Amino acid sequence: MLISLRDRWCLVLGASSGMGRATALALAEQGMHVIGVHFDTAERADSVPPLLDEIREHGVSAHFVNANAASARVRAELVPVIAGLTGGAGVHVLLHSLAFGTLQPYLPRDGNRPLTARQLDMTVDVMAHSLVYWVQDLVEAGLLPSGAKVLAMTSAGSSRAMPSYGAVSAAKCALESHVRQLACELARFGISVNALRAGVTPTPALRRIPEYREFVAQAAGVNPHGRLTLPEDVAEAVVLLAGSDSSWITGNVIGVDGAEHLSGVPSWNPARTTVNGKGESDAHRTAEPG
Numbered sequence: 001m002l003i004s005l006r007d008r009w010c011l012v013l014g015a016s017s018g019m020g021r022a023t024a025l026a027l028a029e030q031g032m033h034v035i036g037v038h039f040d041t042a043e044r045a046d047s048v049p050p051l052l053d054e055i056r057e058h059g060v061s062a063h064f065v066n067a068n069a070a071s072a073r074v075r076a077e078l079v080p081v082i083a084g085l086t087g088g089a090g091v092h093v094l095l096h097s098l099a100f101g102t103l104q105p106y107l108p109r110d111g112n113r114p115l116t117a118r119q120l121d122m123t124v125d126v127m128a129h130s131l132v133y134w135v136q137d138l139v140e141a142g143l144l145p146s147g148a149k150v151l152a153m154t155s156a157g158s159s160r161a162m163p164s165y166g167a168v169s170a171a172k173c174a175l176e177s178h179v180r181q182l183a184c185e186l187a188r189f190g191i192s193v194n195a196l197r198a199g200v201t202p203t204p205a206l207r208r209i210p211e212y213r214e215f216v217a218q219a220a221g222v223n224p225h226g227r228l229t230l231p232e233d234v235a236e237a238v239v240l241l242a243g244s245d246s247s248w249i250t251g252n253v254i255g256v257d258g259a260e261h262l263s264g265v266p267s268w269n270p271a272r273t274t275v276n277g278k279g280e281s282d283a284h285r286t287a288e289p290g
């Protein structure tokens with residue numbers, strides 16, 4: 001059944017930037033109260049007060065915490081806060097959108113040292129395992145009601161190798177595996193769990209990847225929509241999935257990339273499309289009557 005999101009609560013992990021920020025705003029626009037966790041330096045955290053104002057302009061509550069969402073201590077502190085804020089009702093949406101990993105090859109290359117066990121463990125812990133621990137704690141506290149949506153951000157890098165992306169790729173594989181497992185375990189509670197595979201999206205996290213210019217050029221070239229994914233595309237997908245109390249769409253990796261992942265060649269790009277030797281706009285024109 002389709003439902004209203006008004007006066008429900010969401011918990012966004014990674015709420016200050018990129019997909020998390022756009023989703024917090026989009027859910028607030030639908031009348032949802034937002035609990036956000038982010039982990040930023042003082043300089044980056046400067047963007048949070050204006051974001052809170054923007055969220056509250058929709059007449060909803062916003063409660064943000066600058067802390068490591070992968071810390072057991074932070075979870076232990078926040079779960080009772082979530083219970084209090086939501087009056088025990090819990091969160092209808094949990095979005096896991098944490099970008100915090102080591103970006104370098106496994107073996108020495110370009111002057112880098114080999115990836116350490118600590119770096120690999122931390123990357124997979126923050127970007128994948130923390131989803132499991134949050135779900136465990138929220139379920140135990142009765143804060144994920146029937147109909148709740150658990151959504152986690154994955155990427156095409158879960159199935160592709162790129163020089164600096166090995167640790168994050170491993171995290172994305174683990175995350176997708178956690179999504180499948182949680183989907184099956186939470187089915188009896190009527191809670192759905194899905195991964196959203198965003199296309200290449202211009203955000204601070206993308207710009208930290210050493211090869212990001214190549215990613216952008218490649219994705220922009222092959223995306224059949226002729227543009228890159230925007231954080232707002234992801235936010236709209238979350239709103240769409242959240243607006244139902246069904247748990248039948250569950251255990252999936254859902255592409256939110258305008259078919260970028262499927263597209264093998266740049267000739268899909270409308271900017272490069274030709275029909276009978278004419279550019280796309282010319283082709284449209286000749287199809288018009290009169």
Ligand SMILES: NC(=O)c1ccc[n+]([C@@H]2O[C@H](COP(=O)([O-])OP(=O)(O)OC[C@H]3O[C@@H](n4cnc5c(N)ncnc54)[C@H](O)[C@@H]3O)[C@@H](O)[C@H]2O)c1
Pocket residue numbers: 013014015016017018019020037038039040067068069070096097098099100126127153154155156197198199200201202203204205206
């Ligand atoms: N940008 C892309 O091209 C792209 C594509 C596919 C998937 N993704 C995934 O989407 C997710 C979000 O990425 P983004 O591009 O929006 O990144 P971003 O850098 O714009 O935002 C990351 C957010 O995570 C928060 N964060 C990082 N570590 C944290 C921690 N330990 N505890 C609490 N908050 C923490 C930051 O404060 C920030 O709010 C990531 O999982 C990323 O892998 C990104």
